Amino acid sequence: MKNQFNITRRVALGLAAGGLVLGMAGQAAAEVDFSGKTIEWIIPFSAGGGSDTWARFNALLLAKYLPGQPTVIVVNEPGGGSTKGTNLFAARAEPDGLMILGTSGSTQFPYLLGDPRVRYEYKDWKIAMAGPTGGVVYTTPSLGLKGPEDIAALKDKELVYASQGATSLDLVPLLGFRLMGFNVQHVFGFKGRGDGRLAFERGEVNIDYQTSSAYIKSVQPLVEAGEAVPLFSWGVLNEAGEVVRDPTFPDLPTFVEAYQTLTGSAPSGPEYEAYFAFFTAGFPAQKMMFLPKDTPDEIVATYQKAFEDMKADPDYLASAESVLGTYEQVTGPLAQALFEKGTTIAPELRTQVAQMLASEYGVKLGED
CATH class of the missing domain: 3.40.190.150 (Bordetella uptake gene, domain 1)
Incomplete structure (x- = not known):
């Protein structure tokens, strides 16, 4: 790979x-x-x-x-x-x-x-x-988190995420959250990530991610106002194929670092391979x-x-x-x-993900 x-x-x-x-x-x-x-x-x-x-x-x-x-x-x-x-x-x-x-x-x-x-x-x-x-995952301070170091507090929370659909770019957070063991309700059918952010601002969802440009423009002001808490970036890949910190967000841990904080070990196995494939394409x-x-x-x-x-x-x-x-x-x-x-x-990997979406989320291709 x-x-x-x-x-x-x-x-x-x-x-x-x-x-x-x-x-x-x-x-x-x-x-x-x-x-x-x-x-x-x-x-x-x-x-x-x-x-x-x-x-x-x-x-x-x-x-x-x-x-x-x-x-x-x-x-x-x-x-x-x-x-x-x-x-x-x-x-x-x-x-x-x-x-x-x-x-x-x-x-x-x-x-x-x-x-x-x-x-x-x-x-x-x-x-x-x-x-x-790149992209940054963030949550609401109402869940009791102050920063990325508190991510383990989400393990026992009921999380809601505004998704464009299971086959959209939101497949990356779906696979990532699942790998982390988070209890996330994915509400499908939103028209774009901008709509997801607005749902977050209205308090309708409590975890979200935005790609770098939208995060810088629209979410960073929420962070500065104390209305959002960044958790991790997806990270970037170095020449060795390793996930390293996004240079746009050098102070934020990567998905891999956040996973290690939660579990004590690096991600591996078929589920991580599927996540990694779509992260790379996405x-x-x-x-x-x-x-x-x-x-x-x-x-x-x-x-x-x-x-x-x-x-x-x-x-x-x-x-x-x-x-x-x-x-x-x-x-x-x-x-x-x-x-x-x-x-x-x-x-x-295509077959693995399609079967997982059908069995775990009741999603068939062509449906959100």
Whole structure:
């Protein structure tokens, strides 16, 4: 398993992608002109979550560096654990560069698990940019916790979690909480992680997680106000394939550290292997931006060049870490490698997880 995810680990650590960008075919790319055009960036989640925050941050700068400086608007199309908006893109997008798609682990997981709601084929698309992210699990101080060191207090609590669905990115906390032995009621059907956070703020749920960008923007203020208690980050992977602390949240223990605090030993066994597989697909290879499969190479190259150019923009350099965390957004062969790793899973792990969802949670693929 370690060698399988080597490229992904490098990105999880935020290593530079210099020299790995695809040849941009400069003359052909220069002929692409989006003057006077409006580009729709489909985000298959509700507003306010990590994917929405990621897209809106990138959209303004992307518009600046695409030739002709078109208008780039983010269009939220939530539903079906993100399959609704992704199916819409697959059915409607033309190969002219005027509709692009941003996906997350919540879009990849139904695909990986063979969810019948999926009417899209990842391998038919062309990737323009990919970026890893992290995430932080937090709870309410009303449960009596003051910090990560108190996590054992949750063992005898009744926890409620607002989930987009068992085959969404929320599969990672589902597998993780189960591995930790927490008593968690997963309430399925929320449109996005932003909706889950709002349910937490209303007191309807008492444990939640947000991806890094949404956590920084919307949860950190709750922590500072004493209204939320961070527990652990999912962590990142180093070159040796080990889970280490997320550089965006260096003071927080990782999932593995939290597990060791609870049990006295490191996680292992088939259940951890399943968790680890989906964690890898869901976070080191989480955010990706696609164009339809028939899009001309010069348009794809134009998007890739725009993403590379914007990373040198002073506004990007000044704000990227505070919005996205310390993660590198990449193009070219490295993005392609992430694409392949994030949309591939061993058949035996797929079967193991599907059977667990059916037997433990009464969830059949295609149902939330």
